[in-house]
Amino acid sequence: MALLQFMCSVTPLARAARSRALVVSSSRTIVTVPTTTTTTTAAAATTTKIKASLPDSNVLLGMSEEQLQQLATDFGQQSYRGKQLHHLLYKRRVKEIQEFSQIPLAFRTELQEAGWVVGRSSVHSSVTAADGTIKLLIKLEDNRLVETVGIPVADDKGSVRLTACVSSQVGCPLRCSFCATGKGGFSRNLKGHEIVEQVLAIEEVFNNRVTNVVFMGMGEPMLNLKEVLAAHRCLNKDIQIGQRMMTISTVGVPNTIKKLASHKLQSTLALSLHAPNQKLREKIVPSAKSYPLEAIMKDCRDYFHETSRRVSFEYTLLAGVNDDVEHAKELAELLHQWGPGYHVNLIPFNPIDGTEYKRPYRKAINAFQSMLESRKITVSVRQTRGLDASAACGQLRNEFQKSPLVIPSIDDITSSIDDITPSVDDIISNSEPEPGPELEQEAAVAC
Numbered sequence: 161m162a163l164l165q166f167m168c169s170v171t172p173l174a175r176a177a178r179s180r181a182l183v184v185s186s187s188r189t190i191v192t193v194p195t196t197t198t199t200t201t202a203a204a205a206t207t208t209k210i211k212a213s214l215p216d217s218n219v220l221l222g223m224s225e226e227q228l229q230q231l232a233t234d235f236g237q238q239s240y241r242g243k244q245l246h247h248l249l250y251k252r253r254v255k256e257i258q259e260f261s262q263i264p265l266a267f268r269t270e271l272q273e274a275g276w277v278v279g280r281s282s283v284h285s286s287v288t289a290a291d292g293t294i295k296l297l298i299k300l301e302d303n304r305l306v307e308t309v310g311i312p313v314a315d316d317k318g319s320v321r322l323t324a325c326v327s328s329q330v331g332c333p334l335r336c337s338f339c340a341t342g343k344g345g346f347s348r349n350l351k352g353h354e355i356v357e358q359v360l361a362i363e364e365v366f367n368n369r370v371t372n373v374v375f376m377g378m379g380e381p382m383l384n385l386k387e388v389l390a391a392h393r394c395l396n397k398d399i400q401i402g403q404r405m406m407t408i409s410t411v412g413v414p415n416t417i418k419k420l421a422s423h424k425l426q427s428t429l430a431l432s433l434h435a436p437n438q439k440l441r442e443k444i445v446p447s448a449k450s451y452p453l454e455a456i457m458k459d460c461r462d463y464f465h466e467t468s469r470r471v472s473f474e475y476t477l478l479a480g481v482n483d484d485v486e487h488a489k490e491l492a493e494l495l496h497q498w499g500p501g502y503h504v505n506l507i508p509f510n511p512i513d514g515t516e517y518k519r520p521y522r523k524a525i526n527a528f529q530s531m532l533e534s535r536k537i538t539v540s541v542r543q544t545r546g547l548d549a550s551a552a553c554g555q556l557r558n559e560f561q562k563s564p565l566v567i568p569s570i571d572d573i574t575s576s577i578d579d580i581t582p583s584v585d586d587i588i589s590n591s592e593p594e595p596g597p598e599l600e601q602e603a604a605v606a607c
């Protein structure tokens with residue numbers, strides 16, 4: 161989900177952005193980290209057919225302590241070596257096997273000769289906003305670029321919170337009409353460790369612990385659920401971020417909410433609704449044709465009953481499209497129809513290149529919020545973070561990754577999606593833009 165400007169109603173903590181290794185001189189300044197090159201996807205772009213995810217490689221990051229102990233014994237070592245590996249990966253954050261100084265040189269060499277790597281990528285570039293939000297562009301092993309955002313805030317009691325907004329795919333196949341990521345095309349799913357390393361990169365750049373993780377960056381997490389769950393496990397068990405401090409976002413992929421609920425995670429589900437009725441929703445979210453609103457609401461209700469975790473409904477306010485008070489009334493009725501445990505998060509649209517959508521005026525936002533509150537719906541309005549850094553999801557990646565992404569075949573996508581029974585090909589094909597004035601913009605894909 162492309163909601164990288166994670167909202168906070170509390171004061172931005174700009175100073176948290178200043179004490180870190182990666183120095184960003186001013187807002188709207190793009191800084192390329194000197195140790196890396198700006199090579200983009202020339203080679204990848206010439207590939208005619210790509211895999212929706214990389215083949216499994218021998219990557220240590222993402223492995224549990226038990227798995228690392230098993231690995232050590234597989235190499236003829238005592239199992240405590242696995243515990244040491246765990247400590248080096250997740251506590252000391254060592255990036256190269258050669259730098260595992262507690263591990264005997266012979267074992268390190270054997271690991272490397274067998275093709276094992278830690279699995280950390282380099283930061284290609286970054287953008288910082290005046291409010292302290294930093295967006296990183298991470299260069300993956302196949303030279304593809306993925307965005308991740310760190311959002312520092314201080315709460316009312318003065319404690320610091322650092323939220324990492326992580327991507328789950330390189331690009332996104334769902335093409336929501338307001339989203340820069342959707343316009344940039346889809347490349348592949350991320351592996352679990354490629355999601356985990358985004359959090360570590362944020363911690364490094366802020367020189368602080370990440371307290372919250374939102375799966376709201378590039379991509380649709382439910383189309384890569386297996387790897388998202390693997391990353392969630394690692395972030396929780398190995399990196400020690402509480403499940404309740406994590407939010408998994410989705411625009412809605414049939415049967416996946418049920419599947420997520422079956423894992424009984426103590427994490428919040430954020431459902432990107434954007435419209436109070438099916439007809440309008442299909443215009444804004446083309447993939448909604450495959451997942452009727454009623455079915456989504458039922459799945460959200462079941463998620464709440466199964467996990468006792470509230471569902472947050474994300475609603476991007478687009479001026480003149482879905483921001484009328486009548487829409488607010490309809491939304492309130494819809495939510496009351498499906499029961500308690502709901503929260504609405506209003507997101508005033510953050511303008512992106514190549515779109516005709518506009519941000520609503522403050523008056524319209526207030527009227528929408530008041531209407532929901534008068535109908536006893538709890539509401540928050542997302543404060544746009546990083547607006548001055550042009551940091552809408554997908555924009556930074558689009559800026560650098562000028563070579564067109566290869567559009568994978570449906571086979572490539574479906575083969576990577578675990579156990580999603582209703583047809584993902586339906587979802588993809590239903591997300592094809594329809595002819596119409598607001599969709600002409602689809603031709604102006606940024607990369």
Ligand code: SF4
Pocket residue numbers: 161162163331332333334335336339340341342343377378379380411
């Ligand atoms: S196109 Fe993909 S990344 Fe963008 S909002 Fe839709 S689901 Fe999220």
